[in-house]
Amino acid sequence: MDRQEITGFLIDLDGVLYTGDTPLPGAREAMVFLKEQGYPYRCVSNSTRKCRATIAARLRKLGFDIPERAIFTxxxxxxxxxxxxxxxxxxxxxxxxxxxxxxxxxxxxxxxxxxxxxxxxxxxxxxxxxxxxxxxxxxxxxxxxxxxxxxxxxxxxxxxxxxxxxxxxxxxxxxxxxxxVGKPAKAFFDLALHDMGLAAERVVMIGDDIITDIGGAQAAGMRGVLVRTGKFRRDALETSEIRPAAVINSIGDIGTIL
Amino acid sequence: MDRQEITGFLIDLDGVLYTGDTPLPGAREAMVFLKEQGYPYRCVSNSTRKCRATIAARLRKLGFDIPERAIFTxxxxxxxxxxxxxxxxxxxxxxxxxxxxxxxxxxxxxxxxxxxxxxxxxxxxxxxxxxxxxxxxxxxxxxxxxxxxxxxxxxxxxxxxxxxxxxxxxxxxxxxxxxxVGKPAKAFFDLALHDMGLAAERVVMIGDDIITDIGGAQAAGMRGVLVRTGKFRRDALETSEIRPAAVINSIGDIGTIL
Known part of the structure; x- marks a missing residue:
């Protein structure tokens, strides 16, 4: 990861922090790491079946300490x-x-x-x-x-x-x-960026969807980092014209991109 | 109407023979005229909520003497x-x-x-x-x-x-x-033509929809005659690139195109 120093993150939920009802290995530790290091972040999910409060409650149940105001849908x-x-x-x-x-x-x-x-x-x-x-x-x-x-x-x-x-x-x-108004719309990413008060070029989006997460983030001026969890498929990456700034095995490797 | 002599007809139902539960003026007489003059015809409708037998029974109830085998859906x-x-x-x-x-x-x-x-x-x-x-x-x-x-x-x-x-x-x-497989698909019109044993250039399609009826019939090699009943709208005719062979006030004027 070159260019400007990273000062914040947007993080997809399903397929990045958990799949189904199971937290992904290293995901809880990664979120603790961000909190301890003082990195601002927002969780950006295209979930449209649950309200923000219900999503926050579910994350708590899965062992994540993520405040409701950090969730954007x-x-x-x-x-x-x-x-x-x-x-x-x-x-x-x-x-x-x-x-x-x-x-x-x-x-x-x-x-x-x-x-x-x-x-x-x-x-x-x-x-x-x-x-x-x-x-x-x-x-x-x-x-x-x-x-x-x-x-x-x-x-x-x-x-x-x-x-x-x-x-x-x-x-x-x-x-x-x-x-x-959801991912990959620029207005959606802009909303989360504005809430953090950070410029797009200082923020990294971490997701498992090459088009919605990585392509969408790049179109909004951010860097996109793809994880090999969730809906990740190697052929989708190889056949896509979208090139992530980095590909990591899981969000547990977040330290390697800093 | 120039070109080859007309030897048969395809006739739309809704908006040509009736609207709602009311036969259009002159429609019953037109169908009697075709029968008496010995013109073969098929009724071609995009109706997909009723089976052929039910459509035939409904036509009888409206006072039309149209055999079930003449109905194509x-x-x-x-x-x-x-x-x-x-x-x-x-x-x-x-x-x-x-x-x-x-x-x-x-x-x-x-x-x-x-x-x-x-x-x-x-x-x-x-x-x-x-x-x-x-x-x-x-x-x-x-x-x-x-x-x-x-x-x-x-x-x-x-x-x-x-x-x-x-x-x-x-x-x-x-x-x-x-x-x-319905109008304006060529295969649909071909089926009705084949059933009559007539070549497309000898047959006229009568309908109230400039695109589905007239455009579709022309694409299948027939002439298309538009009626000013049913869903007919003058601006739809005037703004369309499709030119009917004739426009008649209603199917009651069928004699004028022969």
């Missing part, structure tokens, strides 16, 4: 986006308790007269009625915000559709283009 | 397609009694090991579980057949999503491209 970016535009009427197509992150920031009277349709990985909340309601909101003038646009993920019961295909369905139906 | 084209490929395992994502048109032509043991995912305008059958099952079938090797790819239609309760956006979702999730 797409719903927080969406709320920031809404605050900037001054519009707050939104139809939320999400699942789990992620709507808690939107509490106070948006209103929904059940009509199709809203400013935004906000869609995340909504699982069983996706059905003809909810998709049709979203469609009608968009046709009546709402804009589309995608919390993420991933195609699918590996659920315990098998490959499962994420938000991306349903975003594509609504884009196809309406001719509108979604504003993506 | 995308499920019949899909069955023909499957027979040609010799593959018959299929996951059907449809609603209503349209599955009756597939009876005997396809099997489904509930597993993801199928040859085809066949998707129509499936209404409330669209949910996360059914879309995920379709997705997994496709990821395990199935090909995608779209009965139609319309974006939306005007249901009594308001604009409603048709099959197209959900086809787009599955295409986006898997990187596969659907084979469309």
């Amino acid at each position: 797409p719903p927080l970016a969406a709320v920031r986006y809404m605050q900037e535009t001054g519009k707050h009427r939104a139809y939320l197509l999400t699942i789990g308790d992620v709507d808690r992150d939107f509490a106070g920031a948006c209103t929904d009277d059940g009509s199709t007269a809203v400013d935004y349709v906000i869609i995340g990985d909504a699982g069983d909340k996706v059905n003809y009625a909810s998709m049709n309601h979203a469609f009608r909101c968009l046709m009546e003038g709402a804009d589309l915000i995608a919390l993420e646009k991933d195609r699918y993920w590996m659920a315990p019961e098998g490959l499962s559709l994420s938000a991306g295909p349903f975003v594509a369905a609504l884009e196809s139906a309406t001719g509108k283009t979604a504003t993506v | 995308p499920p019949l084209a899909a069955v023909r397609y499957m027979q040609e490929t010799g593959k018959h395992r299929a996951y059907l994502l449809t609603i209503g009694d349209v599955d009756r048109d597939f009876a005997g032509a396809c099997t489904d043991d509930g597993s993801t090991a199928v040859d085809y995912v066949i998707i129509g305008d499936a209404g409330d059958k669209v949910n996360y579980a059914s879309m995920n099952h379709a997705f997994r079938c496709l990821m395990e090797g199935a090909d995608l057949i779209a009965l139609e790819k319309d974006r939306y239609w005007m249901a009594p309760e308001g604009l409603s999503l048709s099959a197209g956006p959900f086809v787009a979702a599955l295409e986006s999730a898997t990187g596969k491209t659907a084979t469309v």
Whole structure:
């Protein structure tokens, strides 16, 4: 790692600190190391099924000492986006308790007269009625915000559709283009950088996805370090045009990039 | 109408013979005229919520004397397609009694090991579980057949999503491209022409959709006549690069194009 000295980190969660319900070897020690050395960091995850508080509680259960305010997810970016535009009427197509992150920031009277349709990985909340309601909101003038646009993920019961295909369905139906507020959107990374008060070139993003994490971080002006854990696949790295600043076996090796 | 003498017709249903539950003025008389004059015809509809027998019964109820064998819908084209490929395992994502048109032509043991995912305008059958099952079938090797790819239609309760956006979702999730077997696919028109035993240049397609009906018919070698009923909109005609052979007020004026 050359160029400017590293003064902070963005860290992906799933596949970097843990997989499933198991912390990755060396991950807890790495986070303790950052804390002891005084490096600021933010955890940036595309998780859109859990609110920030629930993610923090889960991390504590897995043995990580990470404060809630250090966790950044797409719903927080969406709320920031809404605050900037001054519009707050939104139809939320999400699942789990992620709507808690939107509490106070948006209103929904059940009509199709809203400013935004906000869609995340909504699982069983996706059905003809909810998709049709979203469609009608968009046709009546709402804009589309995608919390993420991933195609699918590996659920315990098998490959499962994420938000991306349903975003594509609504884009196809309406001719509108979604504003993506999660990784790899620059606005998302900028939000976490701004919260730390650090310039992009002083910060390293550590993740397991060559496109979303490394490509996204580089596009936002950061360096990207790929870990060989989580969804890492050697052929994805070798066939990609994206070149990480470094590739490490796991976040346990974070000391080697400093 | 110049060029070769007209010896047969393809006729769209909704918006040409009726709208909602009401026959259009002159439509019944036009069909009687064709019968009495001995013109062969086939009714070609992108309807994918009703089987052929139900459509025929509905037409009878509206006062039309149209035999079931003169009705062509995308499920019949899909069955023909499957027979040609010799593959018959299929996951059907449809609603209503349209599955009756597939009876005997396809099997489904509930597993993801199928040859085809066949998707129509499936209404409330669209949910996360059914879309995920379709997705997994496709990821395990199935090909995608779209009965139609319309974006939306005007249901009594308001604009409603048709099959197209959900086809787009599955295409986006898997990187596969659907084979469309309904209008405006050439294979669909060819099937109806073949059934009449007529060459395309002797046949006129009458419809209310400048793209699906007129553009599709022209691409299949026929002449296309647009009616000013159903979904006809003057600006759609004026802004389109597609030029119908003629535009008539309604199918009641069919005599004027002969």
